[in-house]
Amino acid sequence: MAETPSWSQLTQSLNTLLTNVHSIASSQNLTGDSGVSFSQPSGSQPAKTSVTLTRLSTDTSILAMQDDPGVHVTASPSIYKANEPSLNGLSNPAQATASSTTGSSYIEEFQAQDALTCAARELKPIGDVLRTDRLRSPFGKTSLSSECVALLKLSLRLPPSTPQTKQACTDAQIEAMRVLANLCIDHAENRDQVHLVSGAATIVQVLSSVLDGTAAASTTGDAMLSLFPLKTLTLIRTSVGALLNLQLEHADTRASLLNVESIKTLARVGSDERIYSPNAWTGPHPVGSLEDGDIVDKVKIGATIASWSWRVVQEVCDNQGQPGQPARPGSTTGADDDEDDGANAILTQAGFGATILPLLHFYRNAESKPEEGGEYLDLDAGDVTDLIDADAEILQSVAELIEKCSQSEVEHRKLAVLPPAEGWQSKAAVVEPFRSPLDFFMSFVEFSAPPSRWSIDEDADSSLPPPEDEEALIEALKSFSKTKAAIARAIVAIAGEDDNMSELFGGGLEKPTASDSSTKDGQGWFISRLKSWIKYDAKKRDDLVSCGMLALGNLARKDSHCLALVNQHNLAPFLASLMSPSNDIKVSHGLVSLLKNLSIPSDNKSVIGELGVIENVSQFLRKEKDMVQPLQFGTIGLLKHLCSGVPDNAIRLIGRPSEASAEPEVKQESALDLVLALIRRTDDVPTRMESTRVIVNVIKTLWSSSSASLDQGKLARARKALVRVEVAKALTEMVRGSPKYPVLVNEGIFALTLLGSDKAGARLVAVSLLSEPSRPAPDSDSDHSSDKGKNVMAPPRRRSTYDSANSTSSQPPPPPPSSLDMVCSVLARKDARMPPQFACNACMLIMALSESFKAEGGGSDADEIGGDEAILEVATRSRPALVQLSRQGPQEAIEPSEKALALVESILLPPKTPPT
Secondary structure, X not given: OOOXXXXXXXXXXXXXXXXXXXXXXXXOOOOOOOXXXXXXXXXXXXXXXXXXXXXXXXXXXXXXXXXXXXXXXXXXXXXXXXXXXXXXXXXXXXXXXXXXXXXXXXXXXXXXXXXXXXXXXXXXXXXHHOOOOOOHHHHHOOOHHHHHHHHHHHHHOOOOOOHHHXXXXXXXXXXXXXXXXXXXXXXXXXXXXXXXXXXXXXXXXXXXXXHHOOXXXXXXXXXXXXXXXXXXXXXXXXXXXXXXXXXXXXXXXXXXXXXXXXXXXXXXXXXXXXXXXXXXXXXXXXXXXXXXXXXXXXXXXXXXXXXXXXXXXXXXXXXXXXXXXXXXXXXXXXXXXXXXXXXHHHHHHHHHHHHHHHHHOOHHXXXXXXXXXXXXXOOOHHHHHHHHHHHHHHHHHHHHHHHHHHHHOHHHHHHXXXXXXXXXXXXXXXXXXXOOHHHHHXXXXXXXXXXXXXXXXXXXXXOOOOOOOHHHHHHHHHHHHHHHHHHHHHHHHHHOOHHHHHHHHHOOOOOOOOOOOOOOOOOOHHHHHHHHHHOOOOOOXXXXXXXXXXXXXXXXXXXXXXXXXXXXXXXXXXXXXXXXXXXXXXXXXXXXXXXXXXXXXXXXXXXXXXXXXXXXXXXXXXXXHOOOHHHHHHHHXXXXXXOOOOHHHHHHHHOOOHHHOOOHHHOOOOHXXXXXXXXXXXXXHHHHHHHXXXXXXXXXXXXHOOOOOOOHHHHHHHHHHHOOHXXXXXXXXXXXXXXXXXXXXXXXXXXXXHHOOOHHHHHHHHHHHHOOOOOOOOOOOOOOOOOOOOOXXXXXXXXXXXXXXXXXXXXXXXXXXXXXXXXXXXXXXXXXXXXXXXXXXXXXXXXXXXXXXXXXXXXXXXXXXXXXXXXXXXHHHHHHHHHHHHHHOOHHHHHHHHHHHHHHHHHHOOOOOOOO
8 A cells, every 4th residue: 555645745746746736727718717518417327328427417317526615616727827826725825834734734735625625626628628528639648637646546545634625636536536537428539548558547546545434324213314425425426436437338447347346336325225225215204314505416416326337337247348349459458258257256245245235225114103292304396207227227126136246156056044243234135034035036026016105106105296197117126026926037037956856955044034934844944935925826826836836846956855746845746736728938947847856756757747737838839839948848848858758748748649539630639749749840859859759758658668567558559659750750860951060860760760670660761761851951050958038037957958969070061961871971980980880780680671571560651652662772772881890890789780791691692593
């Protein structure tokens, strides 16, 4: 830390600075106060625009800075000469050496005080004229920005001083920051210059010194009694407004602010009750708490400060710079995922508790009921509109920051389940004894509602006028809804943290709350709360129902948890009863996501399948639900899990054969029909491939089942129902179209082998292997991801479906013309990513088709389109690859390839006629 200068040193530095500023002003012919006011209408807060800071307006706009009685501006000191006494401190500088030690110290401080006052006077007209763009470029080319930053740095080193000197220092700081703020309005080059002299970092230091220099606000008294003086609030607003202008679309300035100290300071500004308490203006307040004549101005300025500071935090943490513009020379920033993660880590470390504080003011509506003798702020309708707008902006900003950190930062998710800490616990204790931030988040989502003052109903509360702008009120109500939705998504993310899963599932902290208590059977408070949420009427609280299901789904990422939820908590019957195509999309999405995870353990599959889930959930695959792709993708995943290894579920998916109905033409579509229809019409590659994997699981389950308890007649009918053209085409298209995912190629080949194990199936498979694709080849670069449709909460995730299938090697080849070409490629070992076992499975497919060629059996759909000829064509085209494989190996594939080759040659070469 730099050594505190003496008063004489400070005065000398200030005089040098004043001389430089005077010279700069003179060079631009600025000889007096501009006299121009560009104050904005009350409450004007344009998003993504610079703010103009003015001190000439006499209105009460929260954007217009007021003249303060401590600065008596009679004329601009720019008209003074550099050697005049007013510019150098006292009117008689000889006094500095003509007194005792004590007197000398006093005189030196008075000289510094006078120099600070002169600095404010010198900078004021410059700040005024910079409200227009006429002189921004000329002033930007001078050392004006560095002189202002130097003044701010000097002010931070001020020795212990009298109130009058501190007042003069505050005035000088305000004017210096006004100049910096207005200098950067719509001017990237000036922002560069201010960045080079560390302007933003210096302003943050000023803010930190102001916050640290005053005792903390009381957490039990009325909010109006703890507000900073008006002059201090004016300084803070000027500082935050300057930061807002400096960092606007300027990546380098944002990068300079992206550190723990800066974010912590800004977050403190946004949540400090000495500056502003959202919703506190609605009152009532104890008698005597509103005697301050500046109280309304304080509240309005504080609202501006809080909303601006959170906006700066958001933009700094986003740090996207100018969209579409390259980084400036020397820039060290770039907008990518790694930087976003770094920003979230910094925000978690610096502002975890601060982001929660504004939400506490709205918990359970957070309104005091009118008390006898209570007083209300003297607000007009415009003031009410402005304050509602500021509160809505603050709420949405902090909620989005919480959501962003919850979804990306492990540390944030861990902190959310720990006991209250980091400065918000004292305020939280006044409201309610929450177990943890997560407990509060859940209470906020469940119980909070917009304040009653957010209404245009004049009879709602006669103590305050209704807002004058109905459209602004509607937007504020939307912001409140978005706030609760963001916090709900944060809850889902917190439940998805692996380190939180066991604690939240098993009970964790046992401290009771007023809204919820741990149950007697020992289950965790979190599970109990979520179970109560999913039982809400979805038509009234779809947010709680969907959030509850998704959070439960995130806990159901361990088999033991899934088994407990189904067997101990008996969730399956209740969830099955909710299954309806008419449900709200968010509720349906959460329901499917939860059931999808619960159906992974083998013991749960039969339980869930017996509840009619397969028949009901398949209705989400109908064409009218195509616009909700995440719901359909989740449905496919649920069906895939349920049909894996459970013959009864596979048979349920196939449905009854048509002959079971007296009138087959009116037979309802089975789940299999709906899956096949989706495969035919969807253009989404992941959905098409996952749908085909449902069929793969059904075939593997039915052909490998050997349970004696299973009705063999029912099993045979189900197998026969799968021998259809649509099934064979879906499987062969997955083989052909998945060069990027070798596992999918192998799965398709294996399922085709089972399907082609009888005469009818073999002919269908052979014809399909030779067919050209009916749709264009998918883009080989397209990721098999279901992250589409961001209008719903992210589903709970286990390991991604495609994680094991995705290749990490070089770019795969494009899909071949036909599926048989891909099979031959597997046999020929052209793709090193495919292990020898895949070639063995391809040999088994050729063997199955060849053996079926010789077998006797009934006709099939392929008989009329040349099924036998197709098998011969498959044998002919696969023979060279089999010859190569049998001769060159690898070793484990030699025997299967020799057997396949022998069968191929037996149907291709006519038998030798024995000699007579």
